[in-house]
Amino acid sequence: MTSSPGRPPGSPSTPTSTEIETRSMGVREDTMIINMGPQHPSTHGVLRLVLELEGEVVVGCRPVVGYLHTGIEKNMEYRTWQQGSTFVTRADYLSPFFNELGYCLAAERLLGVEAPPRAQTIRILVTELNRIASHLVWLATTGLELGAISVMLYGFRERETILDIFEAITGLRMNHAYIRIGGVVMDLPDDVPARVERLLNTLDSRIGEYEDLLSGNPIWHQRTRGIGVLRAEDCLRLGVTGPMLRAAGVARDIRRDEPYCGIEKYEFDVPVADSADAFGRYEVRIEEMRQSLRIVRQSLERLRPGPVMVEDPKVRWPAQLSVGPDGIGNSEEYVRHIMNESMEALIHHFKIVTQGVKVPPGEAYVPVESPRGELGYYVVSDGGQHPYRVHIRDPSFVNLQSVPALVTGGLVADVVAAVASVDPVMGGVDR
Amino acid sequence: MTPEDLFGRLRTRFADVVLARGEVSVSVGPKELLAALEWLRDEDLGFDFLSDLTCSDWPELEPRYWVAYHLLSLAQGHRLRVKVGLAGDDEPHVPSVTARYPTADWFEREAFDFFGVVFDGHPDLRRIEMPEEWTGHPLRKTEPLAGVRTRFVGASIPPPDRRGT
Numbered sequence: 243m244t245s246s247p248g249r250p251p252g253s254p255s256t257p258t259s260t261e262i263e264t265r266s267m268g269v270r271e272d273t274m275i276i277n278m279g280p281q282h283p284s285t286h287g288v289l290r291l292v293l294e295l296e297g298e299v300v301v302g303c304r305p306v307v308g309y310l311h312t313g314i315e316k317n318m319e320y321r322t323w324q325q326g327s328t329f330v331t332r333a334d335y336l337s338p339f340f341n342e343l344g345y346c347l348a349a350e351r352l353l354g355v356e357a358p359p360r361a362q363t364i365r366i367l368v369t370e371l372n373r374i375a376s377h378l379v380w381l382a383t384t385g386l387e388l389g390a391i392s393v394m395l396y397g398f399r400e401r402e403t404i405l406d407i408f409e410a411i412t413g414l415r416m417n418h419a420y421i422r423i424g425g426v427v428m429d430l431p432d433d434v435p436a437r438v439e440r441l442l443n444t445l446d447s448r449i450g451e452y453e454d455l456l457s458g459n460p461i462w463h464q465r466t467r468g469i470g471v472l473r474a475e476d477c478l479r480l481g482v483t484g485p486m487l488r489a490a491g492v493a494r495d496i497r498r499d500e501p502y503c504g505i506e507k508y509e510f511d512v513p514v515a516d517s518a519d520a521f522g523r524y525e526v527r528i529e530e531m532r533q534s535l536r537i538v539r540q541s542l543e544r545l546r547p548g549p550v551m552v553e554d555p556k557v558r559w560p561a562q563l564s565v566g567p568d569g570i571g572n573s574e575e576y577v578r579h580i581m582n583e584s585m586e587a588l589i590h591h592f593k594i595v596t597q598g599v600k601v602p603p604g605e606a607y608v609p610v611e612s613p614r615g616e617l618g619y620y621v622v623s624d625g626g627q628h629p630y631r632v633h634i635r636d637p638s639f640v641n642l643q644s645v646p647a648l649v650t651g652g653l654v655a656d657v658v659a660a661v662a663s664v665d666p667v668m669g670g671v672d673r
Numbered sequence: 674m675t676p677e678d679l680f681g682r683l684r685t686r687f688a689d690v691v692l693a694r695g696e697v698s699v700s701v702g703p704k705e706l707l708a709a710l711e712w713l714r715d716e717d718l719g720f721d722f723l724s725d726l727t728c729s730d731w732p733e734l735e736p737r738y739w740v741a742y743h744l745l746s747l748a749q750g751h752r753l754r755v756k757v758g759l760a761g762d763d764e765p766h767v768p769s770v771t772a773r774y775p776t777a778d779w780f781e782r783e784a785f786d787f788f789g790v791v792f793d794g795h796p797d798l799r800r801i802e803m804p805e806e807w808t809g810h811p812l813r814k815t816e817p818l819a820g821v822r823t824r825f826v827g828a829s830i831p832p833p834d835r836r837g838t
Contacts, residue, residue: 259805265797266797308800308801308804311802311803313811316811316812317818319818351694478721478722478747479774480775480776481722481774481776604694605696605698605741606694607724607754616724618724620725620741622729631730635724635743639779643775643778673802
């Protein structure tokens with residue numbers, strides 16, 4: 243039997259995947275190599291960690307990604323600009339609205355258009371609700387992984403109430419493709435502001451309940467305090483952004499530093515912690531949910547009647563859509579109009595829908611503050627109807643690089659807590 | 674610093690600076706890249722944070738591959754794109770920036786994986802998203818989107834009538 247890690251006896255001489263991963267680690271003779279994942283209940287999808295252990299202590303770590311690679315960036319080069327929205331929403335599936343927003347803002351910069359005020363307010367409304375939903379999933383899964391199962395139940399319960407609202411707005415619970423180039427695809431249903439209002443009132447007190455459950459809980463403290471420490475200067479060297487960076491005391495938030503959709507007019511605080519550990523990240527995320535509630539409340543007050551899509555017929559999506567029993571579809575009046583009344587409307591619809599919008603040549607990089615950090619869209623156009631290149635700077639992808647720094651020197655039992663505190667979403671990492 | 678100020682400032686140092694839609698881009702050759710990044714970080718411009726690194730492929734252009742570095746100054750909040758054009762159809766080379774920006778590690782592995790750009794000096798340059806046995810670099814424009822035989826070495830997809838249920 244060879245001494246190479248992870249190779250079954252008698253196998254051919256091609257190196258195993260574990261051997262390839264550990265090549266650059268300089269594995270010692272007296273340590274053990276453990277593969278954690280990709281199929282593991284606490285790896286947030288399909289993350290694989292190759293851990294080098296000396297007893298219970300982690301002395302080396304290699305995160306292995308790529309198990310959820312779906313070729314979104316390549317696919318988008320073969321679709322129209324408008325179709326891109328439906329692709330990017332599937333990248334980081336816990337923050338679909340942020341993906342759509344970043345992509346659409348980048349495309350709008352190339353087109354030189356700006357969404358009308360009501361659409362901007364709706365964008366803020368849905369993205370900030372999305373931030374709460376995403377943080378709730380983080381809280382729920384992290385609670386589950388650290389043994390606080392009731393938090394899992396509560397977190398997913400509250401998230402479901404937010405998803406109900408998303409369903410009322412977009413017809414879908416996830417992967418909405420609601421934010422489109424030039425605005426949003428359709429206006430809010432009439433009853434949504436009142437429903438959001440009711441939701442805000444319940445969430446306000448519920449977030450306090452989670453804090454009561456966890457903030458004074460000695461087990462929670464022992465599992466998170468001093469775990470996964472990453473100081474500010476290391477965060478910046480590794481490109482780490484979002485709650486991880488803010489938990490290290492750096493008050494960087496793209497909503498405040500490089501505002502989009504008029505968010506500079508809203509009142510909110512950028513919470514920070516100085517412990518730079520998993521507990522600090524928990525504190526930051528809890529407070530961010532409260533700040534998002536504030537923003538959503540203000541966005542309801544700012545909703546004024548008006549169009550939700552730019553007027554330019556060469557940019558706007560031609561159809562009038564409505565939520566039907568199976569998601570979003572063409573409204574019946576619109577179908578009647580193009581099929582029975584106006585040949586020109588039908589031709590225009592056909593051209594925009596099948597050929598897409600022409601985007602002037604150029605390139606743009608637009609960052610938005612996703613629940614996990616800086617989500618950047620680098621889009622390149624050659625003047626055609628398809629994006630020439632779209633690159634998603636996903637915060638999970640970058641933040642995940644810090645895992646070796648978080649877990650090395652700690653106990654193997656704390657790896658789960660440290661990885662959970664990064665809040666990686668593998669759909670965004672692998673795209 | 675506003676993009677206009679930044680543009681004016683950079684024109685004193687670089688020959689190819691573009692200001693478009695509020696974004697500033699600088700193009701440099703692969704040999705000047707490290708010196709340029711160093712200068713951008715150490716001058717009072719303070720570009721100390723690498724946001725993003727990626728590549729695009731232009732088969733009709735010379736040079737064909739364009740690696741884009743998106744820099745950010747955390748203290749002053751301005752952004753800059755540095756672009757490097759790389760000649761060579763099959764194996765373009767560019768110096769790695771991982772020593773200055775450790776965050777570039779996975780970005781460079783990704784650009785190598787998808788475009789075949791070789792980052793000289795990278796500590797562990799290998800595929801990151803595609804399987805280790807994959808041949809070719811899928812985001813090159815010369816690679817088709819679909820309708821290809823499986824690229825896994827030694828693997829094949831049997832005809833539909835011979836697949837198990």
